[in-house]
Amino acid sequence: MIRFIFIRTIRAILTALTVVTTTFVVLRVTGDPVQSLLPVETTPPEIIELYRRMWNLDQPLWQQYVGYWQGIFHGTMGRSFVDGRDVVGIIAERIPITLELMGWTFVAMLAIGLPAGIAAALNRGSWIDRLVMAAAVAGHALPGYVMGILMIWLFAVELRWLPSSGYGTPQHLIMPVITLATAYGAVIARFTRAAVLEVLGQPHVLAARSQGWAGHTIMRREVLPNAAIPLVTIIGLFLGGLIGGSVIVEWIFAWPGIGRLLVTSVAGRDLAIVQALVLLFSATMIFANLMVDLAYAFLNPAIRVRG
Amino acid sequence: MQIPTLSSAALTAADTPQLSIEGLSVAHRSAPQTQQVSDVSLILPAGGALGIVGESGSGKSLTCLSIMDLLPGALKQSAGVVRLHGKPLAPGRKGIRGRRIAMIFQDPGATMNPLRRIGPFLSGLVKLHRGLTGAAAEAEAVRLLDSVRMPAARARLRAYPHELSGGQNQRVMIAGALAGDPEILLADEPTTALDVTTQAQILDLLAELRAERGMGLVLVSHDFGVIAEAADHVAVMRAGRVVEKAPADRLFSFPQHPYTASLLASIPPELGRASALTSRKNPPCNRPSNATKAIGLKARGLSRLFEARGRVRVHALNGIDLTVQPGEMLGVVGESGCGKSTFGRLLVGLDKPSSGDIRAGGKPLVIEDGEAFRNSRRQLQMVWQDPLSVLNPRLSIGHQIIEVLQTHRITDDTQSRMLELLQAVNLKAEHASRYAHQLSGGQRQRAVIARALAVEPQIVVFDEPVSALDLSVQAQVIEMIADIRDRFNLTGIFISHDIRVVRYVSDRIAVMYLGRIVEIGPADDIYHAPKHPYTQALLSAVLSTDPKRRKSRSILRGDPPDPAQMPSGCPFHPRCPRAAARCRVETPALQAGADSRFTACHAVDVETSGRHWEAAA
Structure with a gap:
């Protein structure tokens, strides 16, 4: 077990190193940020030089790379190219806002997806199954921006029940959470159905029935724990993916979180912030993957015991 | 009555x-x-x-x-x-x-x-x-x-x-x-x-x-x-x-x-060997003239060591010496974990031995990718237990055979050769257009064998080819294998857990236990007069439907062994009814007995003492 954790952790660190380096390279080869930030024709060359020095863009590439690594370890990711504020500070004040959205979305998608998937599997072929699956396809197929705008039109413009956008009250949370949770919950419902059906067909469920156990006991003891193993993998990966999915929704609902920050920073070619955000996103993904591996090992005694 | x-x-x-x-x-x-x-x-x-x-x-x-x-x-x-x-x-x-x-x-x-x-x-x-x-x-x-x-x-x-x-x-x-x-x-x-x-x-x-x-x-x-x-x-x-x-x-x-x-x-x-012998009088299938005569197979010091998770060393095969004569069918029998399937995979070059070498027809076996590897594939074929997982579900049976004929440029008239092959395994022409899922288990295994024969192999390894089949179908496929073996002049290895099946198709039987051959000899001798205590136990575990033949059995105690936990001395001694102190420390070598039989057991009375069996083979 310890060996398993060790190997997975090393693998996660190696992935992180690759991502950090790739991010640096990719952002440097897309052009000189100063030239796109400042109007080149009208700006005096010394001003351009000043900016380049301020952001260390005048240094050779390898020095920039070393400095970039030092920054990561010291928790200083440079200053915003736009307003000169500390990047870590800017991101840090946005993180709780996005986490709030993600947390509720996570709860909502499980609350929608798991019961729907289980109900569909237990009533395979019935109208419940068909309804859940049709809803899942629709929920997954409907893009977030269409659903978000439809909801804004219905609940904010026509019915005037909810605020159309912004942040601050629980009412503000409702529409963004529903938009995100519908898409992810739909996928979870499908995976849950498949996982439960798979376990229901296994001989140990038949054996448990032959032993006289009641249906709910078999569900709790045989079916759900075994179905949880593949589900944890999917759900864990969604946790990492949610942060990416939040970009569109945060933009539509003017949610002042990280996703919105990413959009504005990309539009403004704020290299320092984009770079930090890419690292943050990938670190989240890598961490989520690592957690999935560990959870998988914990749930499955065949891995846990042999280690 | x-x-x-x-x-x-x-x-x-x-x-x-x-x-x-x-x-x-x-x-x-x-x-x-x-x-x-x-x-x-x-x-x-x-x-x-x-x-x-x-x-x-x-x-x-x-x-x-x-x-x-x-x-x-x-x-x-x-x-x-x-x-x-x-x-x-x-x-x-x-x-x-x-x-x-x-x-x-x-x-x-x-x-x-x-x-x-x-x-x-x-x-x-x-x-x-x-x-x-x-x-x-x-x-x-x-x-x-x-x-x-x-x-x-x-x-x-x-x-x-x-x-x-x-x-x-x-x-x-x-x-x-x-x-x-x-x-x-x-x-x-x-x-x-x-x-x-x-x-x-x-x-x-x-x-x-x-x-x-x-x-x-x-x-x-x-x-x-x-x-x-x-x-x-x-x-x-x-x-x-x-x-x-x-x-x-x-x-x-x-x-x-x-x-x-x-x-x-x-x-x-109960399968009459006589009936199979008469069916073997069928005319030989007209092989193209470039086909050569049967070749033999020789394994020397063959070992395969698996390192599971870097710590547990599993000796799946442990110094196998073996010669299969041209045209011979060697049966390999043993319980799960005895290394018989690993042995089969090594023989056809699907896996590399950790040490030792294999020669087919006097030439070392090629297992590196490339032209030579492709040619060696023509020489060696393998037939597995589950035909459904071996056949391509998206191509018809005939198409799959023709594809093999084309890949190896066997003949220009692929269509008629394909039909000949189907006929050789007792399938009809109409089966050519079927897909794997449309055939019965026995027909699928026939199709697999036809496809294996398409490259005109000289050596075929059958790994539990009939274990997944129903009894009546099993008998037909076994007879068919005995038949094509003669008609195609094949050298064969027949691996099975069922000593009755092995005995029926094989000339000689090798009994394996924990990666070693513990007894080898002519099929009927092994079947009727086993010497090694393990062979005796395997045979006594065979259940007969004839009340007269049912006798008091010597049942082996304990589970089939785990290759990861190799006992000292003779690997069989923890379960052996005749184990003595010597068996716990000294691993017995295969010793020649009478009737070109070799047994690895201290307890067996070795008539020709001291002669390493391979020297005589």
Whole structure:
């Protein structure tokens, strides 16, 4: 077990190193940020030089790379190219806002997806199954921006029940959470159905029935724990993916979180912030993957015991 | 001779049978007219043992599941009634399942919840059926494990199913079935997934438990040997119907229905070698002229070491020396984990030996990718157990054979060559356009063999080629293999766990145990006069349907060995009835005996002492 954790952790660190380096390279080869930030024709060359020095863009590439690594370890990711504020500070004040959205979305998608998937599997072929699956396809197929705008039109413009956008009250949370949770919950419902059906067909469920156990006991003891193993993998990966999915929704609902920050920073070619955000996103993904591996090992005694 | 009919005294001796099935029919919910089981009536006399035997699709398992009302969701019982002591059982079988009737299944590993330890599994059942909790339930769990002769019972409580062997898991399942102290045990193919020596242990256990508890037994199996061993009344099923039912002794001695008789005649020891020999007189298949004569195979010091997770070293093969003569068929037999499949994979170059070398026709075997590798593929072919997973599901059978002919540029007239090949394996031209899923199991294996023959191999390794097939089909495919072997002038390796099958097709037999050959010699000598204690045990585990031939068996104790835990000295000594002090320290080498037979055993009286066997081969 310890060996398993060790190997997975090393693998996660190696992935992180690759991502950090790739991010640096990719952002440097897309052009000189100063030239796109400042109007080149009208700006005096010394001003351009000043900016380049301020952001260390005048240094050779390898020095920039070393400095970039030092920054990561010291928790200083440079200053915003736009307003000169500390990047870590800017991101840090946005993180709780996005986490709030993600947390509720996570709860909502499980609350929608798991019961729907289980109900569909237990009533395979019935109208419940068909309804859940049709809803899942629709929920997954409907893009977030269409659903978000439809909801804004219905609940904010026509019915005037909810605020159309912004942040601050629980009412503000409702529409963004529903938009995100519908898409992810739909996928979870499908995976849950498949996982439960798979376990229901296994001989140990038949054996448990032959032993006289009641249906709910078999569900709790045989079916759900075994179905949880593949589900944890999917759900864990969604946790990492949610942060990416939040970009569109945060933009539509003017949610002042990280996703919105990413959009504005990309539009403004704020290299320092984009770079930090890419690292943050990938670190989240890598961490989520690592957690999935560990959870998988914990749930499955065949891995846990042999280690 | 007067044969009593079904309704007469023999089956209905008791006033009220313990269990009776009357007019049972099982049909699809969506298509009620297609019956899987039709009008089956069976009786289990009090404390008796009823065997239900049949091939796949005969409805024997569905009949058994109907007793517990456990049919798959797509099926339903469309007619009939199941009675326990004359009282009809209610749907759902509440209070019956696990308490009055218990059930065990085929694959003990898969019938246990992989996430649950043995202790909670058993004490949960004890609590459910007897209301015991806590320490009392645990004590009862230990007692149950003791009653199924599980060694170190208390220590097993913390084990997960994957930490136990198949035989041990089946013991745990039986212990669980006994938790409710049932009066009837249903056993659906309880030993099919187990090794032969383990099978013998489990059947003995079932017999002992029946005697101890006066428990009735309903045993479902495809294997007449198992049925003959454990049942005193037998029903033969075919296509959903009971075609014959009779007391066991009478059924096996005087089968009435032609189907029963033909099945009994398909059991490997009964297969007449004479009939196969006549069929071998078929004209040789017209091989293209570039085909060469048969070549031999020579393995020297062959070892394969697996390093599992960098720590556990598993010696799957341990210094195999072997020569297969051109045109010879060598049978390789042994229990799971003995290394026989690893051996087969090495011989066709699908895996690299850790040490030692293999020569085919005098030339070293090429296993690196490239032109030479492709040519060596022409020389060596392998046939696996499960034909469905080997055939391409998206190409027709004919297409797959033609593809092979084209890849290796065998001939220009691929179409007619393909048809010849199909004919050689007794398939018809119409099968060429079929897909794998449209063929029966036997036809699929024939198609696989036809495809293997397409490259005109000189050596073919058959790895359990008939183990997944029904008995009657098994016999046909074995005969076909014996036939093509002669017609195509093949050198062959035939790997199987079933020594009866191996003996039928092989010239010589090699018996493997824990990565070593423990005995090798002419097939009939090995079969009729085994010398190594392990070979003797393997043969004594073979179940015969002939009451006269059934004798007291020497059952091996313990489980099939784990290659990761290699014993010192002779690898067989922990299970060997003749083990002496010397066996614990010194590994015996293969010594030549009489009749070109070689045995690796200190206890065997070696007539020609000191001669290493390979020197003589």
